[in-house]
Amino acid sequence: MECVVSLEGLASSQHGQLKYASAFIDETISDIRLEGGSIHIVHNSPKGNEGIEERVRKLIDRFSQGDFGFKENILFEHQVATPYEGDIIAELTERKIIKVLEPGLFIFREPFSSLMRFFDYSFVSKIAGRFTGVTEEQYPAVIHSTTLNKTNHFTSFPEHIHFLTHLREDLDIIEAFSQSIREAGGWKEDMELDLNANMPLPKFTMNPSTCYHCYEGLQNETLESDGLIVTAISKCHRFESRNHTDFGRLLDFSMREIIFVGKPEFVKEHRLQAIEYLKELAVEWNVDSLLEIANDPFFTNDFQVKASFQRNQEMKYELRLTIPSVGKSIACSSVNFHSNTFGNAFNIKVGKRPAVTGCVGFGIERWAFAFLAQYGLDEAQWPAAFREQYHAWQAKAL
Structure with missing residues (x-):
């Protein structure tokens, strides 16, 4: 129908x-x-x-509630006549450089996997590393449901969440489950299993955003300086239904973030510096791109109010890279300001006041996909600065 x-x-x-x-x-x-x-x-x-x-x-x-005509507001644009116009996903698949397990879920092989590592190295060395006192942290791929609740993710983006649970610690349930799988001849996608009775309420979900762990780790702490800067990369997970067929919209992806926590002036100043560094990198690598005011895709009934507030306060910027084959662009980096939302939620203080937070995110797979969508796999066609930096990194990485 x-x-x-x-x-x-x-x-x-x-x-x-x-x-x-x-x-x-x-x-x-x-x-x-x-x-x-x-x-x-x-x-x-x-x-x-x-x-x-x-x-x-x-x-x-x-x-459509209210008069919130979202207008395009471009803050920076770097236009380039790029040489490649083919379907890079199709080429990567045909050459077995990526293996599509299902829409949005890929296995990455060389040279794509090396490009991903190079992009992450570059974001750390060229942007994060330019901030004084930045430290690196490592985060798990799962996050407490209670932590996700404090970020309002359950109410703002409920459609994205991957819940993580397990069979109850009950011998009868475990043995009955195992037996039912044997009798069915193995796991079947259309099996009728009463998982609600066999599994507890999820204590964990898959982590949808790198920075959440940073705030969880600072819970109930008082910062002794004007602020701190943390960088981390982690696997993130968001279920987006049929939207995973869209270019670059992955079910499982790698997100490098630079996270600012502290006084308002500290966070705002470093966020503005990050924007300049990001613009410089786009020009240095000669990628066809633009930076614009944006909003999160809130799924709630108050979408217009939340999205309009984000845009009016310029709380979110996105660096978007053009995908010539589809005539569109995709967000590869975002620069966010959260005010004291997470400082209040996690009781993070600077002196007696709640800390404010901001972050810069880099979708590693998206950067690699978008770059190849503009320049292809032939390294001779790549911008000279990018090619030289990539080869220098390769020499050190081996």
Whole structure:
């Protein structure tokens, strides 16, 4: 079945957000596209077209409340005529450089895996390393559910969460589960298992953002200086349904962050420095890119209020790299200011006041995908500065 709903009355700036959110309205959806002023949803829902349309209209109401016409606000642009225009995902797959396990879940092989390591090395040496007193931390891939609750992730981005649990510590349950798998001839995706009865409420989830662990680690502490700077890389996980078919939208990805915690002036000053360093790197590597004011894709009923507040206060910037083959750009880095939200949530103080926080994030796989989407795998076509730095890194890494 195909449900077609008119987008009349919804600002064009919200069409992409509606398409993204529509992937979560029914698990039988097989295709979503924007066409001719309408959204087309192919599905096999027992609710029929009426049920799908009802949910789409609920989302349209959510994204059209109030006069929040989000305008494009570009702060920096570096335009380049890049040499490669092919489908880099298809080429990487054909050459077995990446193995697609399913949309958004990849195995990376050489040379892509080396490029990822080089990008991370560069972000540490060229940006994080320019800040005085920066320290490195290592974080786990899982995070306490109680910690995620303090960040408001459960209420702002509930659709993203990967829950992590286990069989109850009960011999009968463990043996019965094992026996049911044997009798079924192994694990089947359509098996009927009562997991709610066999598993406890998840104590952990997969971590959706690197910086959360930093705030968890500082909980109930009082900083002795104006602020601190931490850098870390960790695996992050976000479920995004059919949106994983979009270029660069991964289920499992690596995020390098530079995290600022301290007095407002300390965080704001270092955040502005990070923006300048990021712009310098985009020019140095000659990537077709732009920096713009952005907002998080909140999934809540108060989306417009939260998104508008972020934009009006310029709390989030995104560095976006062009993907020539699809005629679009993707966010590869973000620069965020959280005010005292996390300082209050985790009781982190500077003197007697809650600390404020900010961070700069680098999606490692996205940077590698976007760079190759512009310049291809032929190193002779790469910008000279990037090629020289990559070869110098390779010589030291071996």
